[in-house]
């Protein structure tokens with residue numbers, strides 16, 4: 620029986636990792652969240668993990684307040700410690716115990732300015748997901764500017780920089796490790812006290828109160844369904860794939876607007892979605908205009924609309 624430690628076990632992703640792994644009788648699962656430990660206390664972290672001696676560690680803890688850390692120096696320091704330094708400490712602990720470390724990162728490590736056209740080819744799309752563009756959503760066009768696992772990261776926000784630092788610390792200090800990048804996570808709201816709802820739940824709440832909702836037609840990327848990500852993470856480890864960076868996200872690149880339209884269609888709600896440019900929702904941190912993650916090392920996940928349908932059925936719409 621393998622001993623598995625899940626850090627951030629009450630978060631949106633962490634709770635799904637617990638669910639997926641607990642069903643497998645080959646694993647003994649230990650889940651820690653804020654109530655069990657403050658992972659920023661590195662000494663306590665080291666002592667307690669050493670005592671437990673897990674075979675596999677999944678790290679779903681992160682600082683995710685993208686705008687707060689852009690606005691405040693104090694928040695930025697917290698983000699640097701949690702997203703940047705802590706994964707390195709964890710990597711050192713995992714290495715010493717010969718444990719596999721699975722760590723999560725983000726499409727926000729990219730700047731969204733990937734050269735759009737391969738030599739001699741112009742697919743006709745600028746890749747920005749401009750409202751009304753005839754190429755928008757065409758998978759073959761999106762492929763030209765999707766980010767591969769080995770593309771050079773160039774974050775444009777403080778959050779992105781801290782996550783990139785975390786990736787580098789893990790790669791530097793861990794032995795057996797996987798760094799999994801995802802984007803636009805959705806699923807059941809986190810169980811933790813300050814647990815956030817995903818975009819789709821926020822939209823559904825708004826859609827119940829109003830006939831019309833506004834959604835930004837920008838920031839083209841992929842949605843990632845937390846249960847699909849949890850299952851895929853387990854498979855990556857069990858199949859003993861090579862160490863390194865993996866992109867894991869559901870098929871179907873979409874802007875927030877595209878996602879909202881798909882949501883109300885699947886939920887069979889007549890809520891009208893108005894497309895608005897990103898400038899109408901000014902936020903402190905810059906986001907990549909397009910950060911579609913190309914999944915090249917594992918087989919493609921199902922389309923996000925199929926995953927969304929399952930989520931809405933389970934949620935009771």
Ligand SMILES: NC(=O)c1ccc[n+]([C@@H]2O[C@H](COP(=O)([O-])OP(=O)(O)OC[C@H]3O[C@@H](n4cnc5c(N)ncnc54)[C@H](OP(=O)(O)O)[C@@H]3O)[C@@H](O)[C@H]2O)c1
Nearest residue numbers: 627629630631632652653657658680681723725804809811
């Ligand atoms: N959400 C997205 O759209 C998205 C997109 C791209 C990448 N990611 C990445 O995916 C991973 C999982 O994200 P998520 O959305 O599932 O995160 P989440 O819901 O915020 O879960 C993180 C969990 O870690 C806990 N935690 C935070 N600080 C802690 C500390 N110092 N000690 C112990 N526990 C602590 C949180 O508790 P509290 O709630 O009490 O703080 C929460 O339960 C992260 O690496 C994230 O960067 C997420």
